[in-house]
Amino acid sequence: MKKFKRVLGIVLTIALSATMAVGCGKDKASNSDGVTTKDEVKNTTTKADGPIKTFTAFIAAPGIEISEDNRMMNRIAEKIGAKADVKYLTGQTAAERIGVMIAGGEYPDFIDGSDGTSQLVEAGALIPLEDHLDNYPNLKNFYSEEEWNRLRKADGHIYYIPQFGNIQGKNVQTDHNDEAFWIQKRVLKWAGFPTIKTVDEYFDLIERYIAANPTSEDGQKNIGFEILSDDWRYFCLENPPMFLAGYPNDGAAIVDPVTLKATVYDRIPEAKIYYEKVNDLYNKGIVDPETFTLSYDQYMAKISAGRVVGMVDQYWNFRDADTALKSQNLDDRTYVPLALVLKEGTEPKYFGPPAFNTGGGMGISVSCKDVEGALKFLNDLLDPEVMTMRYWGDKDVDYFVDDNGVFYRNDEQRENFRNQDYLNKNDCPYDWFPHYDGMSADGINSIKTKEQPGEFYATLRDIDREVLDAYGHERWTDFLPQMKENSPWYPLWSARNTWTADTPYGIAWKKMDDVKHEWLPKVVMASKADFEKTWDQYMKTYESEIDYKAYEEELTAEVARRVALAKGK
Amino acid sequence: MDAIDITRKNIKRTGQLTNKGNIWERMLNQKELILMSIPFVAYALVFYYLPLAGWVMAFQNFKPAKGLLDQKWVGFKHFIFLFSDKTFLTVIRNTLAMSIINLALGFAFSIGFALLLNEVRQLKIKKLIQTVSYLPHFLSWIIVTGIVLDALSTETGIINQLLMYFNIIQSPINFLADPKYFWGIVGFSNVWKGTGWGSIIYLAAITAISPDLYEAASIDGANRLQKIWHITLPGIKPTIFILLIINMGNVLNAGFEVQYLLGNGLVQRVSQTIDIFVLKYGIGLTNYSLATAAGIFRSVISIILIVIANYAAKAAGEERLF
Incomplete structure (x- = not known):
């Protein structure tokens, strides 16, 4: 018995220390997510007119953290007396991460909840901004009075500031940032720069390329088509039917512009046609056989290696891989966006004017101890000089100014700004904080270096110029027909962010996620003979497990609400 | 008085007192032991039992902006x-x-x-x-x-x-x-x-x-x-x-x-x-x-x-x- 007690003692000691270790681990984990509880405002360095404040920020979207000794971050901090330690989403979905944060009740100073924004508002996690705005002219002038009013929630408060798509002067966007079918530049060159308009032409090109080039010159096996389906990023798999049928990226459903009725795009004929084509491609071995089990990191690794010939994706989702390709000088493996449809004649709607997205933006949390300081930080970031520092860097270090006041870089600087390591140490655009796009306040230069006409052309590689010249385009966005304007309900997907599990449509949405996550890969992976059967099973499961009628009804009602709002009711 | 003595005494007294069943007297006799255990009991109460109050959330339609008791009750x-x-x-x-x-x-x-x-x-x-x-x-x-x-x-x-x-x-x-x-x-x-x-x-x-x-x-x-x-x-x-x-x-x-x-x-x-x-x-x-x-x-x-x-x-x- 005595011996047993001794053993029990050891067991309990180990159990206890293990619990303590777990406890410590948790603390660290939550800190690394940008949630700091004590000393929100840390005094790090002192300079003539006071200490430099450090704010914490969390962005519920993927991104790359810059290093602490980042040169421009510290230069901006010296100028405006504050900096932000920005953390990004990893692993979970935005709504899940924000849900966990709300459950914990502690937030970083600045927070952009992305898909979880409405949860933050509902939980009272963001402070109302409208009373403060008058004291901060740059911030106040960032939007018009009417736009600020559109940001007001039902309770009359403004909780966040949308940071993207605020064009100053004129839109000079050179890169497509959203969803498209992408194809490597080397493939277009190989095929003699054909015009690709339909999925058939696109898949046929990939098939011919892979048949002729099973491996690339560096000995790696080429992958014809990749379909990312990792967790929330499975839009690459599930939403092409929407685009192919000629609808813009409303995400949740397609909306008939005449009847204003929202319909799920999983059951439309285009869906079956598209997945049958993908199924065919899969059975020919052109689609990566392990595509449906890839994690996001594995997917990015394959793109970064330059092996993936084509895929459907949002540019922002694979931007880091694109940067990696550029810094390895594999420019012929970077991508051109294509606005594909099923049949010629359908008008593709992949690229539109920036939408004034009232669904999300940068907010200041209730955990922020120095609200005025935080607002001053946002205000100072919009200062024309600071805007230049954010996007161009330091004069004479990162860029030069010619006699006419036009900014330019020399070759060495351009090389540096292609290098991810260099960017991490030197470049600090604070992309997720409010900023202008288009032209600088001076009216001469673009806000973003890559949109400066001289710089855009100068930073192009031979292959880039070759591709653009062959098609007679000036910018990458010219590859996609541009929509004139967005519908008043665009983007409809933001409506789902307010849905909860106690509604039939909220549950229907999650069930839809489950069913599509499982069945779309099954449909694609089925043998050719089994395609029909599998598709029927999928549809049967879809209809029996998902209350999609409730889902459509709620979205239709939301469209009506948004149309009424736009008409000023 | 050293610890072993206390324990011995207590054991002896406990034996006697159980028969009488006077719990207060018994506790008084063991007050040193009780004092020693208070921090641990308090720890368990605060960190294991108090949070159980949050279980009421399961019977509500909990919205984080409102207090725990201002919620709508929804039963099972x-x-x-x-x-x-x-x-x-x-x-x-x-x-x-x-x-x-x-x-x-x-x-x-x-x-x-x-x-x-x-x-x-x-x-x-x-x-x-x-x-x-x-x-x-x-x-x-x-x-x-x-x-x-x-x-x-x-x-x-x-x-x-x-x-x-x-x-x-x-x-x-x-x-x-x-x-x-x-x-x-x-x-x-x-x-x-x-x-x-x-x-x-x-x-x-x-x-x-x-x-x-x-x-x-x-x-x-x-x-x-x-x-x-x-x-x-x-x-x-x-x-x-x-x-x-x-x-x-x-x-x-x-x-x-x-x-x-x-x-x-x-x-x-x-x-x-x-x-x-x-x-x-x-x-x-x-x-x-x-x-x-x-x-x-x-x-x-x-x-x-x-x-x-x-x-x-x-x-x-x-x-x-x-």
């Missing part, structure tokens, strides 16, 4: 939803299956490893193996699953390459796409990560076995295997039973990260656990009440399992927890 609505939901029943099955696999594999490998390690005569080698074997425990799941995903890859994965090299299979198997492999993959990931660490407790228990027993057995002509079977294993039996009972309480905690990180759409029917369900339907849809209801369900089942295991151990005449 969330529980009814849970048990009428097909997905929830599937995730319970998955959780149980993966737990039991983990439990069985975890015990078998940890005990087996401890027994083997105990037989290593070179002390330095033994220490080295022990240290190396529990290093994976300190890796986070995100790293371990990264290694597993790469090892199982159809293109570059070492498992497929080895199987092909030895001509066991003709073309690579996409292990992660087939539901039938998933539980096994999770089980062996756990084994890889946990065996070394899990064996520490058994090694400690083995050192407590008197060397005399081994000596006596040697004199009687027992070989190594017989010594393991008749001395080492019975010697650590109490430890095994206690750990088994403790682990029974964790049967509904099959884990979260490993399934979340290894799972994908094709295998979600077997990969989703209760935790993933809670994250998706509870927290992801801001329905903290549903998450709480699922949590309560799990706690209640865990307590029942522990009690059953404990009574089973008692009935079998083995060591038990309470």
Whole structure:
């Protein structure tokens, strides 16, 4: 018995220390997510007119953290007396991460909840901004009075500031940032720069390329088509039917512009046609056989290696891989966006004017101890000089100014700004904080270096110029027909962010996620003979497990609400 | 007065007082002991029992902006939803299956490893193996699953390459796409990560076995295997039973990260656990009440399992927890 007690003692000691270790681990984990509880405002360095404040920020979207000794971050901090330690989403979905944060009740100073924004508002996690705005002219002038009013929630408060798509002067966007079918530049060159308009032409090109080039010159096996389906990023798999049928990226459903009725795009004929084509491609071995089990990191690794010939994706989702390709000088493996449809004649709607997205933006949390300081930080970031520092860097270090006041870089600087390591140490655009796009306040230069006409052309590689010249385009966005304007309900997907599990449509949405996550890969992976059967099973499961009628009804009602709002009711 | 005296006195007095049944007098007599235990009782109250008040959330339609008592009460609505939901029943099955696999594999490998390690005569080698074997425990799941995903890859994965090299299979198997492999993959990931660490407790228990027993057995002509079977294993039996009972309480905690990180759409029917369900339907849809209801369900089942295991151990005449 005595011996047993001794053993029990050891067991309990180990159990206890293990619990303590777990406890410590948790603390660290939550800190690394940008949630700091004590000393929100840390005094790090002192300079003539006071200490430099450090704010914490969390962005519920993927991104790359810059290093602490980042040169421009510290230069901006010296100028405006504050900096932000920005953390990004990893692993979970935005709504899940924000849900966990709300459950914990502690937030970083600045927070952009992305898909979880409405949860933050509902939980009272963001402070109302409208009373403060008058004291901060740059911030106040960032939007018009009417736009600020559109940001007001039902309770009359403004909780966040949308940071993207605020064009100053004129839109000079050179890169497509959203969803498209992408194809490597080397493939277009190989095929003699054909015009690709339909999925058939696109898949046929990939098939011919892979048949002729099973491996690339560096000995790696080429992958014809990749379909990312990792967790929330499975839009690459599930939403092409929407685009192919000629609808813009409303995400949740397609909306008939005449009847204003929202319909799920999983059951439309285009869906079956598209997945049958993908199924065919899969059975020919052109689609990566392990595509449906890839994690996001594995997917990015394959793109970064330059092996993936084509895929459907949002540019922002694979931007880091694109940067990696550029810094390895594999420019012929970077991508051109294509606005594909099923049949010629359908008008593709992949690229539109920036939408004034009232669904999300940068907010200041209730955990922020120095609200005025935080607002001053946002205000100072919009200062024309600071805007230049954010996007161009330091004069004479990162860029030069010619006699006419036009900014330019020399070759060495351009090389540096292609290098991810260099960017991490030197470049600090604070992309997720409010900023202008288009032209600088001076009216001469673009806000973003890559949109400066001289710089855009100068930073192009031979292959880039070759591709653009062959098609007679000036910018990458010219590859996609541009929509004139967005519908008043665009983007409809933001409506789902307010849905909860106690509604039939909220549950229907999650069930839809489950069913599509499982069945779309099954449909694609089925043998050719089994395609029909599998598709029927999928549809049967879809209809029996998902209350999609409730889902459509709620979205239709939301469209009506948004149309009424736009008409000023 | 020294501690032993107090204890003796108390024992004596306790004996007398039990008969009289005057609890206050008894407490007064043991006031030193009571004072000493106050911090621990307070700790348990504050950190284990007080948070249980949050369970009322399961019977409300909880909205974080309002106080705990300003919420709308909905009775058993969330529980009814849970048990009428097909997905929830599937995730319970998955959780149980993966737990039991983990439990069985975890015990078998940890005990087996401890027994083997105990037989290593070179002390330095033994220490080295022990240290190396529990290093994976300190890796986070995100790293371990990264290694597993790469090892199982159809293109570059070492498992497929080895199987092909030895001509066991003709073309690579996409292990992660087939539901039938998933539980096994999770089980062996756990084994890889946990065996070394899990064996520490058994090694400690083995050192407590008197060397005399081994000596006596040697004199009687027992070989190594017989010594393991008749001395080492019975010697650590109490430890095994206690750990088994403790682990029974964790049967509904099959884990979260490993399934979340290894799972994908094709295998979600077997990969989703209760935790993933809670994250998706509870927290992801801001329905903290549903998450709480699922949590309560799990706690209640865990307590029942522990009690059953404990009574089973008692009935079998083995060591038990309470």
